[in-house]
Amino acid sequence: xxxxxxxxxxxxxxxxxxxxxxxxxxxxxxxxxxxxxxxxxxxxxxxxxxxxxxxxxxxxxxxxxxx
Numbered sequence: 001x002x003x004x005x006x007x008x009x010x011x012x013x014x015x016x017x018x019x020x021x022x023x024x025x026x027x028x029x030x031x032x033x034x035x036x037x038x039x040x041x042x043x044x045x046x047x048x049x050x051x052x053x054x055x056x057x058x059x060x061x062x063x064x065x066x067x
Contacts, residue, residue, distance in 0.1 A: 001067055004045045004060045008035045012057035022052035040065050 006019070006028065015033040020026075025042040028035050028049055035058070037043070050058045 001065055002062050003040065003043060003065050005037055005040050005043050005063045005065070006035075006049050006058045007061045007063075008037075009057045009059075010034055012055045014055055014057075016054065018052040018054065019049035019058055022048040024048065 013034050015030060015035070017030055019035050020028045020030060024046070025039065025044060027037055027039050027043045029038045030036070031038070035049075040063075045060065047060060050060060
């Protein structure tokens, strides 16, 4: 199944955690100082994480997710 999911650019991510705090579905977590998608099926494409990121490190891209 294809879904729009956040993709984090590791060169731009500063590990501030604002994206994790902004997501009401807890899709993102900080892992080794990088925002990481840990619950892809929970994403509702609200783009709250994109809007919260002060460095523009997050984009939404269509990706394949296992059922």
